[in-house]
Amino acid sequence: MRGFTHQLMALVLSVGAGAAMAGVDIQQWVASTGARVSFVETHALPIVDVQVDFSAGSAYAPADKSGLAGLTASLLDAGTQQRDENALADRFADLGARFGASAETDRATVTLRTLSDAREREAAVALLAEVMAQPAFPPAVVERERARAIAGLKEAQTQPGYLVERAFGEAVYGDHPYGRAASEASLAGLTRDDVVAFHRQHYTAAAAHVSIVGDLSRAQAEAVAEQLTRGLAAGQPPAALPAPALPAARVSRVPHPAAQSHILIGMPGLTRDDPDYYALVAGNYVLGGGGFVSRLMKEVREKRGYAYSVYSYFEPQRVAGPFRIGLQTRGQQADEAVAVVRVILQQFIDAGPTQEELDAAKGNIVNGFGLRLDSNAKLLGYVGVIGFYGLPADWLEQYPQAVSALTVEQVRDAFKRRVLPEHLVTVVVGGEGDQTAAVAPDAAKPR
Amino acid sequence: MRLWKQSCKVAADRRDAATAVGRETPAWQWLGALALGAAIAAPVQANPFETRLDNGLRVVVKEDRRAPSVVHMVWYDAGAMDEADGTSGVAHVLEHMMFKGTETVGPGEFNKIVAGVGGRDNAFTGHDYTAYFQQVPADQLERMMGLEADRMHRLQLTDEAFAKEIEVVKEERRLRTEDQPRALVYEELMATAFHAHPYQRPVIGWMTDLERMTADDARRWYRTWYAPNNATLVVVGDVDHQTVFRQAAQTYGQVAAGQLPARPVVEEPPQRGTRRSVVRAPAELPYVAMAWPTPTLRDPGADTDVYALQVLAAVLDGYDGARLSRTLVRDKQVAQSAGAGYDGLARGPSLFYLDGAPAPGKTLADVEAALRAELARIQTEGVAEHELARVKTQAVASRVYQRDSLMGQAMEIGSLAAVGLSWKDEVALLEGIRQVTAEDVKAVAQRYFSDDKMTVVSLDPLPIKTLAARRPSVKTRH
Secondary structure (H helix, E strand, C coil), X not given: CHHHHHHHHHHHHHHHHHHHHCCCCCEEEECXXXXXXXXXXXXXXXXXXXXXXXXXXXXXXXXXXXXXXXXXXXXXCCEECCCEHHHHHHHHHHCCCEEEEEECCCCEEEEEEEECCXXXXXXXXXXXXXXXXXXXXXXXXHHHHHHHHHHHHHHHCCCHHHHHHHHHHHHHHCCCHHHCCCCHHHHHXXXXXXXXXXXXXXXXXXXXXXXXXXXXXXXXXXXXXXXXXXXXXXXXXXXXXXXXXXXXXXXXXXXXXXXXXXXXXXXXXXXXXXXCHHHHHHHHHHHHHCHHHCHHHHHHXXXXXXXXXXXXXXXXXXXXXXXXXXXXXXXXXXXXXXXHHHHHHHHHHHHCCCHHHHHHHHHHHHHCHHHHHCCHHHHHHHHHHHHHCCCCCCHHHHHHHXXXXXXXXXXXXXHHHHCCHHHCEEEEECCCCCCCCCCCHHHHCCC | CCCCCCEEECCCCCCCCCCCCCCCCCHHHHHHHHHHHCCCCCCCCCCCEEEECCCCCEEEEEECCCCCEEEEEEEECCCHHHCCCCCCCHHHHHHHHCCCCECCCCXXXXXXXXXXXXXXXXXXXXXXXXXXXXXXXXXXHXXXXXXXXXXXXXXXXXXXXHHHHHHHHHHHHHHHHHCCHHHHHHHHHHHHHCCCCHHHCCCCCCHHHHHHCCHHHHHHHHHHHCCHHHEEEEEXXXXXXXXXXXXXXXXXXXXXXXXXXXXXXXXXXXXXXXEEEEEEEECCCCEEEEEEEECCCCCCCCCHHHHHHHHHHHHHHCCCCCHHHHHXXXXXXXXXXXXXXXXXXXXXXXXXXXXXXXXXXCCHHHHHHHHHHHHHHHHHHCCCHHHHHHHHHHHHHHHHHHCCCHHHHHHHHHHHHHCCCCHHHHHHHHHHHHCCCHHHHHHHHHHHCCHHHCXXXXXXXXXXXXXXXXXXXXXXXX
């Protein structure tokens, strides 16, 4: 019976993989400027999406200048040599184009969505090039946005959802660049000179990856990539980030008058090119990544009604990004909920998924691969990751194949080696405002 | 910040397998995007296709063959506005219970089947509707139809499952509302702006009502409203519409029509003066939200004020650098943030919203005055032709961009049906915006925003004294 199931699964998997591959042809080259480029040509809709990723995320800001990466990204469209911020916003809007800029840990990301008609496309791309290469960082706007960032941070610091993220980052990463978060003091110390210097050093062609998806030809895409990176400094590829050290297990509590405790449990996890990548993400699907069907969801939400949201995920980054389990539950039952989560995690580390669970995970990941690529916007996201992190151009084909080949033993082995209770930190924020009664401790035992 | 009346059941905030890039968009974000999108229409074409089954189920199919993927949704014409006093939130609770199994499909089994074929599924509830969806490989559509039809009439609603799930819903309310100061402000705004209309009640329900709710309340809700003649099926993706019509007849066609109760029409009595209320909650920044009663779109060819109000909202807050952020945030630096919201698409009455938080050194009164000054400026000076043109360009472009998302297209079809309109009105909706003149915008700004019709709710931040006092970390064993 089991053998039959396996044959059936193999058939389903190969069909799924074939469907996923259809139509995703990522063309890659290096522009004359030194920028790397990835392009998917698709003419189904009159839309062009462009994303430029720079190694200019928060991990690349100096230790005493936390907040600089985010501030710099947000100020790109604060004015250029030719136009002030209002003129820029009006121009994008008049073209029907959408511009965005943001910074995460590794990357600063600049995006443009435009109609593909030559008139709109050419004007929008020219405007994007202007914004990336010639930001003026007007002193008054820098000053205003810094003040807004500080006010925004003060507001965020009253919200448990933000506090738990920040405390978790600090607890998992300590002094590592991934653990740094903007403070009022660090933001107050940022100057226009800092922004100018950060832009000059990090928004360079050598540190850039350009993703283009949509209704244009290869020749047009090449021209777009040239135009977008021509004005950038050549620059150097970014310095390597240090690997994070593993923290000692501990529990941090931050009191807050919220009714719910916001809880995060985790440690440094995966790199983008990690050899355990597939085993860990497939395993995590079973543990807490698979939405309604995950073990955490079943035990914490469905069986006990402890939480609306409970999940786990690996966030692969240039160096080990976090593995985390997260949930929110009313304060009086926070300890019981954490106890349940720990038992479930330990059982999973010890025994791994069942064959049936792993097959279900494979079914979801492999059969669903096409759904992850069924719009230009989704495709752009993947192309950006593949290009920025230097993954193989056929990564989208390798992915379902690698997942299909996994065994229970491989997943169990990977979790045993990589999710280490002696290094798991737990952060609990809030719950002091819970007015309801505590739960009986024995209600918490996993069945 | 925009204010939305929907509430939804979103799966865990998860980053699964290949979501290298970001988290999946929760349903409420699609709903947010829809506010503008729904106001904007598509070019005329044969697609979508519509039919009605003998049992009354409306079926709308839009063929989009770009990828082997399909979105399958069922929208019930039953939402929080149909609830009775004392059982607020029951529409949403029942939405949760719909995942607990039927006479033939075990609890959680539907989720498991969807996950196994690589799909995702969820549901969401609003004042006007409750909707369920799956996005799956196109060859799985018929199976989804069978399962969704099954739970339309064979739900097993046990006391035990209810007792667990009501706790989940309370946690959801804590997460979305109790611990979210601005959500509390919005809840208060609705409760204050509406004295008679059921929009006064929050979709997720008052906590006090959730505490008293019983499984029988949920069963009664299900028996009353879950019937094919009270629903719209929406399918968008790599499908042939004739095949889908046939499959719908074979699956949903098996469900008997129900006897729907008469729906009371509640008209909000006229407001006779400014209403003000205050919410006190832990926060740093004060915040204010204001609302005025405005028309709801009933006749797409004639209700021109709705289109003019949509344009007014877009001139104020429809793009980066629109008037509110330009004037209040950038130039005068009176606000940390400022926004406007209106869509005019609903079963019940509509509100036009303004909201904002003060910049450092400014007060809530400053922000409120500045927001109203922007309205006053349009009342006296109107809007510029180039602003009008910009807003219309945005509307057309948004329309094109929306076609990139199967879910976005299905949402538009379903949400129009949910407010008594149709995808067929999309053309009229876009044309309505195109016809708006600067004079029209000025006229609606003068017509609807008197002080006597205004409701204002402000957030009075409670200091959090304990914040700095972090307890020392302790070592712990696992």
